Amino acid sequence: MLVSDTARKLPATNTxxxxxxxxxxxxxxxxxxARGEMVFVxxxxGWDTEFKLPEGFVAQTKQLLENIxxxxxxxxxxxxxxxxxxWYVVDIDEYRNCLPDLGKVYREVMGRNFPAMALVQVKSLVEKDARLEIETTAVIPD
Structure with a gap:
């Protein structure tokens, strides 16, 4: 899913x-x-509608962002x-090694919106083949 140019701008109510x-x-x-109605994800x-995970960190990230x-x-x-x-990742070095490709995938799906973020390395995730998990909060302006 590509983000349109109009979706790349922060809502005027966000600072x-x-x-x-x-x-x-x-x-x-x-x-x-931000001020408005909150949406919590x-x-x-990064699995698809058939609960299949793509191979690799970047591919899982792209599918995960599309899911969000x-x-x-x-x-x-x-x-x-x-x-x-x-962001919860099982291997911080895997994340670091993918940064250029992650940036491209992120901008393709999320646009140029760069929210407040945290990145945490965890020992494992519930789905053993998942490389990362992301929680998200959005605010729809009043």
């Missing part, structure tokens, strides 16, 4: 929070101030409304 003198983060925000993994967008759509939201993501 990126970056204290004066701090460097501009790349690929995420230090904080977001539980921990998603599908749930957001059910709630009347889109990628542009996402204000927070928490």
């Amino acid at each position: 990126i929070l970056n204290p004066a003198g701090w460097p501009q983060p790349k690929g995420y925000a230090n904080g977001i101030k 539980g921990g998603m993994i 967008v599908a749930v957001l759509k059910e709630g009347g939201a889109g990628p542009e409304h996402v204000v927070r993501m928490t």
Whole structure:
């Protein structure tokens, strides 16, 4: 799923929070101030509608982000409304080694919306072949 150019803009009611003198983060925000109706997406993994996981970290990430967008759509939201993501990965080095390709996949699905994010390495996930899981919060402006 590709994000349209109009969906790449932050809603006017959201404010990126970056204290004066701090460097501009790349690929995420230090904080977001938002007002509106909230949509919470539980921990998603990168399986398809037949519960099959694609091979590899980047492929799972792409499917996972598409899954998030599908749930957001059910709630009347889109990628542009996402204000927070928490990524859980089973191998931080695998994540780091994929960064250039991850950036491309992220922008393809989520656009240029870079919410407040956290990344945590975990020992394992419930689905043993899953490489990552992401929780997401979106805010639809009033």
